[in-house]
Amino acid sequence: MKLIASLTSPYARKIRVILAEKQLPFELEVDIPWVPETQVAAYNPLGKVPALVADDGEVWFDSPVIAEYLETLGGPALLPEERRAALPVRQTEALADGITDAAVAAFLESRRPAAQQDSATSERQITKIQRGLAALEERLEQRKGLDAGSLGLGDIAAGCALAYLDFRLPQLAWRQDHPSLAAWAAELLARPSFTASVPPAL
Ligand SMILES: N[C@@H](CCC(=O)N[C@@H](CS)C(=O)NCC(=O)O)C(=O)O
Missing domain, CATH: 3.40.30.10 (Glutaredoxin)
Known part of the structure; x- marks a missing residue:
């Protein structure tokens, strides 16, 4: 593979x-x-x-x-087998990936020459990230596709999204307004699977 x-x-x-x-x-x-x-x-x-x-x-x-x-290849299951039960996990994945999409767009905008940057575009993406973080925190409280027992795809997607905010948009300081998400993420991001895939500073 x-x-x-x-x-x-x-x-x-x-x-x-x-x-x-x-x-x-x-x-x-x-x-x-x-x-x-x-x-x-x-x-x-x-x-x-x-x-x-x-x-x-x-x-x-x-x-x-x-x-x-x-x-389909085995190993610990990251999604419930039953389709309906898998949906909240997939929803959390979509939410986390959407936060990542907005963060990538905001980061790319910030890399454009200053004169070409559009502050409305950046603000629109930042708003999506803020709303997305609030929704993630809510799902964490409800254990809805996030922190719902054993490690799942929603957890992994959320961990990658939050770590990407640290990597590309540290000025957002997302932990300040989301302490429970921050506490949860600290443990997740310390797993060997995450520490082995930390992005290089580029
Ligand atoms: N929805 C896609 C997003 C993949 C994506 O946008 N990857 C970026 C890298 S972070 C990329 O390859 N961008 C190149 C491009 O857009 O031309 C996924 O989940 O795999």
Whole structure:
């Protein structure tokens, strides 16, 4: 099995954490989709990481689909088997991935030349992140697809989203307004699967 990923992608990190938690062996092919020599489009027509080449040659993208595929390979289950019971977990994953989407968009906007940056675009994304964090905290209190017993896909996706905020938007200081989320995340982010996939400072 081969994972095509950049070391800074939070979506790819989600998959690396899942692979580590399930102790599934894989080869990591590092590819940065933003550089001209990228080969990512050979695996994913959308030119995005992560993509996963399965042992049978099938290629899977994007991260929720890869996560679903990895469930079929065994290891500790990260999703309830019953479809209805899996929905709150998938909802938490979608929420966490959405926070990540907004954080990526805000970060990319901040990288544009100052004269081209649009403050309304950045504010719109930051608002999504703030609302998303409040919703995550609520789900944590309700144990709805988050901290709901054993480690699940919602937990992993949320951990990757929160760690990405630390990495790219530290000025948001999300822990200040979300102490219970912060306390919960501290334990999660200390797991070996997370510490082994900390992004390099780029
Ligand atoms: N929904 C996708 C998002 C993947 C994504 O946006 N990856 C970024 C890296 S963090 C990427 O490859 N961007 C390149 C591009 O948009 O051209 C997933 O969950 O896999």
